[in-house]
Amino acid sequence: xxxxxxxxxxxxxxxxxxxxxxxxxxxxxxxxxxxxxxxxxxxxxxxxxxxxxxxxxxxxxxxxxxxxxxxxxxxxxxxxxxxxxxxxxxxxxxxxxxxxxxxxxxxxxxxxxxxxxxxxxxxxxxxxxxxxxxxxxxxxxxxxx
Amino acid sequence: xxxxxxxxxxxxxxxxxxxxxxxxxxxxxxxxxxxxxxxxxxxxxxxxxxxxxxxxxxxxxxxxxxxxxxxxxxxxxxxxxxxxxxxxxxxxxxxxxxxxxxxxxxxxxxxxxxxxxxxxxxxxxxxxxxxxxxxxxxxxxxxxxxxxxxxxxxxxxxxxxxxxxxxxxxxxxxxxxxxxxxxxxxxxxxxxxxxxxxxxxxxxxxxxxxxxxxxxxxxxxxxxxxxxxxxxxxxxxxxxxxxxxxxxxxxxxxxxxxxxxxxxxxxxxxxxxxxxxxxxxxxxxxxxxxxxxxxxxxxxxxxxxxxxxxxxxxxxxxxxxxxxxxxxxxxxxxxxxxxxxxxxxxxxxxxxxxxxxxxxxxxxxxxxxxxxxxxxxxxxxxxxxxxxxxxxxxxxxxxxxxxxxxxxxxxxxxxxxxxxxxxxxxxxxxxxxxxxxxxxxxxxxxxxxxxxxxxxxxxxxxxxxxxxxxxxxxxxxxxxxxx
Numbered sequence: 001x002x003x004x005x006x007x008x009x010x011x012x013x014x015x016x017x018x019x020x021x022x023x024x025x026x027x028x029x030x031x032x033x034x035x036x037x038x039x040x041x042x043x044x045x046x047x048x049x050x051x052x053x054x055x056x057x058x059x060x061x062x063x064x065x066x067x068x069x070x071x072x073x074x075x076x077x078x079x080x081x082x083x084x085x086x087x088x089x090x091x092x093x094x095x096x097x098x099x100x101x102x103x104x105x106x107x108x109x110x111x112x113x114x115x116x117x118x119x120x121x122x123x124x125x126x127x128x129x130x131x132x133x134x135x136x137x138x139x140x141x142x143x144x145x
Numbered sequence: 146x147x148x149x150x151x152x153x154x155x156x157x158x159x160x161x162x163x164x165x166x167x168x169x170x171x172x173x174x175x176x177x178x179x180x181x182x183x184x185x186x187x188x189x190x191x192x193x194x195x196x197x198x199x200x201x202x203x204x205x206x207x208x209x210x211x212x213x214x215x216x217x218x219x220x221x222x223x224x225x226x227x228x229x230x231x232x233x234x235x236x237x238x239x240x241x242x243x244x245x246x247x248x249x250x251x252x253x254x255x256x257x258x259x260x261x262x263x264x265x266x267x268x269x270x271x272x273x274x275x276x277x278x279x280x281x282x283x284x285x286x287x288x289x290x291x292x293x294x295x296x297x298x299x300x301x302x303x304x305x306x307x308x309x310x311x312x313x314x315x316x317x318x319x320x321x322x323x324x325x326x327x328x329x330x331x332x333x334x335x336x337x338x339x340x341x342x343x344x345x346x347x348x349x350x351x352x353x354x355x356x357x358x359x360x361x362x363x364x365x366x367x368x369x370x371x372x373x374x375x376x377x378x379x380x381x382x383x384x385x386x387x388x389x390x391x392x393x394x395x396x397x398x399x400x401x402x403x404x405x406x407x408x409x410x411x412x413x414x415x416x417x418x419x420x421x422x423x424x425x426x427x428x429x430x431x432x433x434x435x436x437x438x439x440x441x442x443x444x445x446x447x448x449x450x451x452x453x454x455x456x457x458x459x460x461x462x463x464x465x466x467x468x469x470x471x472x473x474x475x476x477x478x479x480x481x482x483x484x485x486x487x488x489x490x491x492x493x494x495x496x497x498x499x500x501x502x503x504x505x506x507x508x509x510x511x512x513x514x515x516x517x518x519x520x521x522x523x524x525x526x527x528x529x530x531x532x533x534x535x536x537x538x539x540x541x542x543x544x545x546x547x548x549x550x551x552x553x554x555x556x557x558x559x560x561x562x563x564x565x566x567x568x569x570x571x572x573x574x575x576x577x578x579x580x581x582x583x584x585x586x587x588x589x590x591x592x593x594x595x596x597x598x599x600x601x602x603x604x605x606x607x608x609x610x611x612x613x614x615x616x617x618x619x620x621x622x623x624x625x626x627x628x
Contacts, residue, residue, distance in 0.1 A: 012220065059406050062418070070398055077342045077391045116283055116586060119352040119628065121246040121394040125401060125418035126222030142222055144246045144394075145353055 003136055007035045010140070017127070017142035025061075026091050028130065028139040029068055029100060033083050036069050036123070039143065041082050042115040048084040048105035057099045062128045064091075064098040065139055069123040072104070080109040118145050150416075152196050156180060156187075162216075162611035166200060173416075174203040179211040179544070183607050186216045193220035195227075201416045202230050207237025207424075209486045209493060215500055215550035216607040221245070223419030226499035229548045232425060234481055234492040238413070239430045240422035241400035241437075243496030245477040248396060248437055249444035250355075250388030251322070252501075252523040252551075253473040254534065255452060256374075259381045259463060261361045261623070267462055268359070268581045272624040274458045275357060276583040279451055281628035282349025282390065283585045289348045289450065296344055300332040303442030307449035313456075317449065319512040320470040322502060325445040329481075330438035335392070336399050339436070343392025343443060348450035350387050352586060352628025354552075357451065358384045358525075359624035360532060366616040370536045373518040374471050376618050383468065384532055384620065385451055386525050388477065393440035400433040425494055434479070441478060448473055471534070472521035476501045476551035484546050495546045503537035503549035503614045522614050526601035527553045528582075528627070529575045532620040533605045540612035549614045553601035575625070584627040 003021050010017030016039055020031035056071050058064035075081045089102040109116065121144040130139045150171060156164040156178075164187060166178035178199040182190055190196065195218050202223075203212035208230055218227030223242035232238050257264075264271065280287040291299065299306045304318055304325025318324050350357060362380045365371045376382070389396075404421035407429045408414070413422060423429040452470065460466030479496045486493070504511055506519040515521065522535040530553065541547045568584070575582045602619075609616045 015222065058402075063402065063405055067402065074338060074342065074395070118586065119283055121391075122398045124222040124246075125242075125405060125421065128418060144222065 006031050010142070012142055015142055015144050017140065019138055019140040021136045021138045023136055025130070025137050026089050028137055029065065029091070030086050030089055032065060032069055032139055032141070033072055033086055033104070036072060036120070036143065037083050039145070040076065040116070040118050040120050041109060042117055043082070043084060043107070044114060046084070046107055046113055049107040051103050051105045052081065054104055055099065055101045057097065059096050059098070061098055061130050063125070064100055065130060066123050066125055066128055066141060068100050069141065073120055073122065075104070076109070082106050082109060120145050150197055150200055152200055156196060162607050166196070168203060171200055174200060175206070176203050176208050177211045178203050178214070180214045180218070181607055181611055182216045183603070186603060186607060190214065190218055195220050195225045198223070198225040198417070199228065201420060202228060202243070204416065205230070205238055205240065205420065205422055206413060207232045209233055209237070209491060210546065213545055213548070216604045217499070217550045217552055221498065223417050224496070224498040227550060228498045229496065229500045229546055231484065231493040231495045231546045234425060234494055237425055237494060238422035239425045239433060239479060239494055240420055240496060241397050241404060241433055242419045242421060243498055244397065244437060244479050245498050246394045246397040247388040247477055248393035249441035249475045250477045251444060251448065251473060251475040252525055253385045253448045253452065254471040254521070254523050255383040255385070255455065255468040256376060256471050257381045257383065257459065257468050258465060260379050261381060264359070264381045264463065268624050271359065271458065271462045272581045272583055272626060274462055275455065276626045278454050278458055279357060279626065280349045281352060281585045282346050283352045283628040286345035287347060287349040291344050291347060293340060293344070296340055297332040299347060299446050300335055300439035300442050301330055302326060303330070303445040304449050307446040312450045312453035317452070317470050319514065321445060321473040322475050324512070325449070325473070327438035327441045329434055330442050331435035332439050334432050334435035335396060335439045339392050339395035339399060339440070342395045343390055346390040346392065347443065347447055348454070349390060349447070350451065350626070350628055351390055355387045356528065356625055356627045357455070358532070358622045360384055360620040360622050362618050363531070363621040364619040366618065367536065370518050370615070370617045373515070374521050374534065374617065375469055376471065376534065382471070382620060383455055384523070384525055385448055385455070387444070387447060387451065389440040389444040390447065392443050396436045396440040400436065403429050404433070437479060441475065445473070472523065474501050474521070474523050482546070484542065493546070495548070497548055499551045500548045501551045502547055503535070503541045504547050505537045505539040505542060521617070522549050524550060524601065524605055525552050528625060529578055529580050529622055530601055532622070533601065533616060534618040534620065535605065535608065535614040536617050538612055538614055541614060545613055550604055550608055553604060580622050581624040582627070586628065
């Protein structure tokens, strides 16, 4: 069951931030991908046509979140591929080693069908946070546009 | 996130243009903070996290002098935008966030031999052709396709690659900061991922606050400097604002990951993870500086390619492609320089994040043609507003590591700016002010509309009154292309 308004965009003088909320930590990564993708592209309801297997590693959960999102930016910048849905999302932690694996289902940007909204340079570490309230988990980050 | 600092009331005004945050006033500060702002600009600066970011920077190890914010400063991530800080070259740190993702984002000014009257009847065609021939690279690749070995040459040679490849002239080189080539570059330090991102983006403008503007010299304040820079009243000029594109962004991303993971072994802690830093004299530090230099060279080459196509469009539309580079300045960079700090000459690594070098007359690194006057400093306004040409002054060497502001600085978030207007209204407004505009995206107009920025004239006035740079000319836009 999803939370109401799982994605909130945050005010920042120069850039864009977003906070996502979910009942499970793993869903924070899914929602983060959705929030990020919505910043730079509007697929106008288009569906996924192919998929990428992604695996990312980091030394803590916050940097894993940043690296995961930056991997999606890398895919767009190099292949014009953007995410539509994500499946088989798994998080693993082994002491200071964190990793995420997922299948990202998406499509290639086509200016005839999709709207390019804004170029995102990177996901930053500024105020990056993954935390827990009584009710849910939340993740926050800011991106440089 | 660490607790917010108690910074209200800690900034003490020392004169009409400066405030000081004494290092004793906030635990953890190793150096003072200095903010260049008049009362009104400071009220804007206080509204977001800028001051906290100046203070956070002042806590980094090995910094000398002061942590500085220029009058256009606003909240960034880690360092504020409009921030300057210098590390001791031997014992200090380097911070990738102190340069930013868009390494060598910078500005280039081209002077044409044309007057406004000559260009005015052709403005729409000129802008249409510039929009057609200069790729923005938003959602698609540019015109130049590089092999990886060729990209390595771009990263090593910078502007020299571009000139040798037919994009411009040898005489362009001296009119670019660092003569268009960072000698610290080492293409082997740039990751394959960064090269993949940048390979098809050479010769693209980008989006956000990047642009190419056609302007006229509306007012000249310093006739001597203007003459030396080749500027005259009513002259048509072109201002290009862009940087290192995806390659630079990835270099910074790679470095932040590396520095974030490495800080623990160097016993460094920071209040904001985006301030991740390592000793200059470390493997990670050296690797970053080599990669940063390479990305800077990509940006120099990028602006050179765009210059070449601008000349071609002017030749086609206006029958002259005789556009001379006035100067090309970096405003996101870290450079080894020699500066007087508390009366002693020291070698330092100057981080300028949204700040421009402003070296005065007789500085040894300036090209011969500007040794007598001092360096041109280019200050772009926001879309549709004035830009300025300044000249570096000696006082900048005394106070700001030879640095100055870089633009108008944002005053409003992107969501607020977008909510307050529409692309159509922005275009109407530009048209009403005599500006012909073409933009690739709607947000390129709404989020960048002039109301989202501080008053650039007020920013420049503080810089001028503070003595760190002097006003030379005011430029009015008459056409703009954006991503």
